[in-house]
Amino acid sequence: xxxxxxxxxxxxxxxxxxxxxxxxxxxxxxxxxxxxxxxxxxxxxxxxxxxxxxxxxxxxxxxxxxxxxxxxxxxxxxxxxxxxxxxxxxxxxxxxxxxxxxxxxxxxxxxxxxxx
Amino acid sequence: xxxxxxxxxxxxxxxxxxxxxxxxxxxxxxxxxxxxxxxxxxxxxxxxxxxxxxxxxxxxxxxxxxxxxxxxxxxxxxxxxxxxxxxxxxxxxxxxxxxxxxxxxxxxxxxxxxxx
Numbered sequence: 001x002x003x004x005x006x007x008x009x010x011x012x013x014x015x016x017x018x019x020x021x022x023x024x025x026x027x028x029x030x031x032x033x034x035x036x037x038x039x040x041x042x043x044x045x046x047x048x049x050x051x052x053x054x055x056x057x058x059x060x061x062x063x064x065x066x067x068x069x070x071x072x073x074x075x076x077x078x079x080x081x082x083x084x085x086x087x088x089x090x091x092x093x094x095x096x097x098x099x100x101x102x103x104x105x106x107x108x109x110x111x112x113x114x115x116x
Numbered sequence: 117x118x119x120x121x122x123x124x125x126x127x128x129x130x131x132x133x134x135x136x137x138x139x140x141x142x143x144x145x146x147x148x149x150x151x152x153x154x155x156x157x158x159x160x161x162x163x164x165x166x167x168x169x170x171x172x173x174x175x176x177x178x179x180x181x182x183x184x185x186x187x188x189x190x191x192x193x194x195x196x197x198x199x200x201x202x203x204x205x206x207x208x209x210x211x212x213x214x215x216x217x218x219x220x221x222x223x224x225x226x227x228x229x230x231x232x
Contacts, residue, residue: 104161
């Protein structure tokens, strides 16, 4: 069974600085998808970034980028120029490829606090 | 609608009572998931609906949990004889699928259930 591990329960960063959140996963599959979701206090899960495992290039979305190391099964999220609005829980998630069913498998999350 | 909606936003109930949680997916989205998020945990898959196919109920924790999806749109998650360990946030997600996996799941704001 696939598992997702986030080893940092809590992190903090100063506004405008850069922070990296760690995520590792375990799977025997070769094709899959990886996601980072953000959950602010409003509880709304918001997609931050996604990565297809067959793509070697790391995904980037504005201030958010990932470091995808397929051999190491690592998928870290880097937030540049941190803003107060980035304060939230961040969840790493895995989805199998193939077929039409694709539930997400989540890590336990990292609580990020951005300090002024 | 513009996004996934869920109701009620919050629900307090007494142990042993039944509760119904509602999810209204994004119009045109054929796939719908229910997840449970317990305090300090990641999301746990409960059940998956895809079009007119039989739902995947493999994540339901007990036979007290059931869900249906009427007309391929609105879904209701029912918990019978609620227990205190059922207290959690219940999140619904939907996505449009053409038979491919890896599409982004869009989440509703969740229902926070508290069983006294």
